[in-house]
Amino acid sequence: MWASRAVYLFILPGFLWYVVFHYLPILGNVIAFKDYSIFVGIRDSPWVGLDNFRRIFDDPAFATALKNTLIIEGLQLVFAFPAPLALALLLNSLMNEKVKRAIQSVVYLPHFLSWVIVIAIWQQLFGGEGFLNQILLNRGYEPVSIMNNPDIFKPLVVAQTIWKEAGWGTIIFLAALTKIDVQLYEAAAMDGAGGWRRLVNITLPGIRPVIVLLLILRLGSMLTVGFEQYFLQRGAVGPEAAEVLDTFVYFRGVVNGDWSFAAAVGLVRAVFGAVMIFASNWLAKKFFDEGIF
Amino acid sequence: MSMAETTNPRPDATMLTGEVAGPSRLKSSERPPWMEKPPFWVTALKTVTLAIIVLMMVVPFLHIFAVSFSSYKDVLGGGLILFPSNPTLAAYEAIFNGGIVVRALQVSVGLTLFGTLAQMIFTTTMAWGLSRPGVPGSRAILFVVLGALLIAPGIIPSYLLIKELGLLNTYQALILPGLISSFNLVIVRQFFMNLPQELIDSARIDGASEWHIFWNIALPLSKAVLAVVALFYAVSIWNSFFNAILYLQDSSKWPIQLVLRQYVLQGSDLATAADTSSNTPLPPARTIQMAIVVVATVPILIVYPFLQKYFTRGVLTGAIKG
Numbered sequence: 212m213w214a215s216r217a218v219y220l221f222i223l224p225g226f227l228w229y230v231v232f233h234y235l236p237i238l239g240n241v242i243a244f245k246d247y248s249i250f251v252g253i254r255d256s257p258w259v260g261l262d263n264f265r266r267i268f269d270d271p272a273f274a275t276a277l278k279n280t281l282i283i284e285g286l287q288l289v290f291a292f293p294a295p296l297a298l299a300l301l302l303n304s305l306m307n308e309k310v311k312r313a314i315q316s317v318v319y320l321p322h323f324l325s326w327v328i329v330i331a332i333w334q335q336l337f338g339g340e341g342f343l344n345q346i347l348l349n350r351g352y353e354p355v356s357i358m359n360n361p362d363i364f365k366p367l368v369v370a371q372t373i374w375k376e377a378g379w380g381t382i383i384f385l386a387a388l389t390k391i392d393v394q395l396y397e398a399a400a401m402d403g404a405g406g407w408r409r410l411v412n413i414t415l416p417g418i419r420p421v422i423v424l425l426l427i428l429r430l431g432s433m434l435t436v437g438f439e440q441y442f443l444q445r446g447a448v449g450p451e452a453a454e455v456l457d458t459f460v461y462f463r464g465v466v467n468g469d470w471s472f473a474a475a476v477g478l479v480r481a482v483f484g485a486v487m488i489f490a491s492n493w494l495a496k497k498f499f500d501e502g503i504f
Numbered sequence: 505m506s507m508a509e510t511t512n513p514r515p516d517a518t519m520l521t522g523e524v525a526g527p528s529r530l531k532s533s534e535r536p537p538w539m540e541k542p543p544f545w546v547t548a549l550k551t552v553t554l555a556i557i558v559l560m561m562v563v564p565f566l567h568i569f570a571v572s573f574s575s576y577k578d579v580l581g582g583g584l585i586l587f588p589s590n591p592t593l594a595a596y597e598a599i600f601n602g603g604i605v606v607r608a609l610q611v612s613v614g615l616t617l618f619g620t621l622a623q624m625i626f627t628t629t630m631a632w633g634l635s636r637p638g639v640p641g642s643r644a645i646l647f648v649v650l651g652a653l654l655i656a657p658g659i660i661p662s663y664l665l666i667k668e669l670g671l672l673n674t675y676q677a678l679i680l681p682g683l684i685s686s687f688n689l690v691i692v693r694q695f696f697m698n699l700p701q702e703l704i705d706s707a708r709i710d711g712a713s714e715w716h717i718f719w720n721i722a723l724p725l726s727k728a729v730l731a732v733v734a735l736f737y738a739v740s741i742w743n744s745f746f747n748a749i750l751y752l753q754d755s756s757k758w759p760i761q762l763v764l765r766q767y768v769l770q771g772s773d774l775a776t777a778a779d780t781s782s783n784t785p786l787p788p789a790r791t792i793q794m795a796i797v798v799v800a801t802v803p804i805l806i807v808y809p810f811l812q813k814y815f816t817r818g819v820l821t822g823a824i825k826g
Contacts, residue, residue: 217713232680235665298557314557317561318557324804327765328761396536400540405540439746442749460659461659465750
């Protein structure tokens with residue numbers, strides 16, 4: 212170990228950062244078992260056992276946030292998850308490399324914009340006095356309410372996610388597609404398999420490991436749909452439609468000062484995420500013979 | 505991640521630059537002989553679909569740019585604005601004449617520069633240490649790094665940490681919690697592991713210190729990957745919103761993303777965002793709002809070609825697939 216002392220010096224600053232800023236806060240979750248008061252401090256706040264956890268399930272606002280999160284995640288899984296795969300297959304079928312690259316450059320771009328910018332753009336396009344409504348008004352139609360309509364908020368956020376992330380999501384699928392052996396296609400074509408058959412029997416099985424991997428990670432973050440996209444639009448459509456677990460924890464804890472309760476919600480969510488990762492990994496191994504660990 | 509580690513711990517260095525295509529890639533622009541020509545309707549459908557997708561990405565940007573350069577008359581007239589008929593810089597003059605937008609831009613530029621520098625120092629040094637072979641315990645530390653990808657500390661404990669450290673309402677609170685991204689660290693580490701070992705060995709025989717090898721040999725050989733990682737860091741600081749909402753109470757310290765939310769999404773009175781000292785009336789609110797959106801977007805558009813040059817089939821797949 213002494214021989215490697217110079218190397219340890221390189222590792223040390225980063226290692227300390229991980230301990231202080233990543234693992235130490237994880238210990239801070241003990242306040243979920245206490246009645247934490249910001250004036251008394253973590254150490255001196257009294258223990259309350261599982262009281263905070265019992266409160267979670269009696270809380271109607273939590274029920275709303277959980278319901279919204281699950282519905283949105285379900286919609287994302289059905290629509291936003293396969294979107295990059297479909298786009299990747301479409302891009303991959305292009306023969307002209309230049310056209311393909313040009314399209315890739317365009318569709319990757321929104322990934323690098325912040326949610327604030329993305330929602331500002333959507334607001335300008337579909338908001339009350341936006342692009343779309345101007346056109347409708349000029350043609351003598353009634354304006355439509357899209358950005359502040361609680362009834363369509365959930366499909367709206369899925370559409371926003373697809374617009375922002377589907378292009379970027381293709382990268383990993385395109386990489387996996389290039390790894391499929393061309394000889395397989397050639398042999399299949401010789402045997403008379405058409406384009407559709409080759410897609411179903413060669414392409415999709417060929418990228419199955421990547422699909423399964425992404426699905427496992429996705430299920431692990433099932434209760435984490437994100438913060439900014441919902442936080443930014445919560446005012447326009449109201450918490451009944453837009454409250455998700457992340458925003459719920461923020462408003463209950465940081466804004467309302469119910470720290471212990473919010474920490475308990477965060478902890479339940481983290482444990483659920485870990486269980487989901489292991490469970491989906493186990494299922495993937497059992498049924499597809501693939502997994503991440 | 506851990507699977508990727510074991511299957512192929514030393515990927516081709518060229519994967520990171522994304523310059524070399526896979527072995528079985530088709531030659532560009534050529535249909536292989538076994539592939540039948542698709543029927544006309546398939547080609548037509550594909551073309552139309554792709555055209556719609558591209559338009560859906562491009563038109564919004566054109567529209568935003570156009571509105572930000574439009575005059576009062578154009579905006580009032582409404583309708584389809586893709587090219588301003590009477591272009592004017594009035595909205596930009598209003599926001600650049602001082603006031604909160606200029607300050608927010610200064611804050612964001614400063615945070616991005618200092619933050620990226622700090623992130624690069626912490627990331628490259630740790631990545632170098634973890635890339636060295638035969639160091640007892642480095643495997644365990646690597647698990648600490650990768651474990652961070654799976655377990656997040658949570659909003660409440662993170663906030664309490666920053667509060668306990670006395671960093672609420674400081675700029676350090678916006679940089680420190682995101683100082684290292686495990687993802688970027690793994691990318692840099694893998695690149696370091698692929699540097700020619702003979703070069704490092706011979707330098708060591710000549711008596712070069714670990715720091716000398718890192719600074720004079722490893723870093724210069726890794727410019728491409730360091731540039732990508734730095735750009736990724738820079739973009740994420742420029743875009744960061746959550747930490748600022750969480751840790752900054754003082755609106756005079758706001759970075760551009762928070763100003764964007766306040767004046768564009770929440771429609772706060774723009775008189776405070778723009779110059780009010782002159783006697784000329786302000787340009788229409790909509791054009792000022794879109795000018796703020798453009799100003800926050802342009803830096804990303806500027807670095808985008810550089811980012812793009814490297815990441816296609818490169819950086820990401822190198823790290824994820826191993």
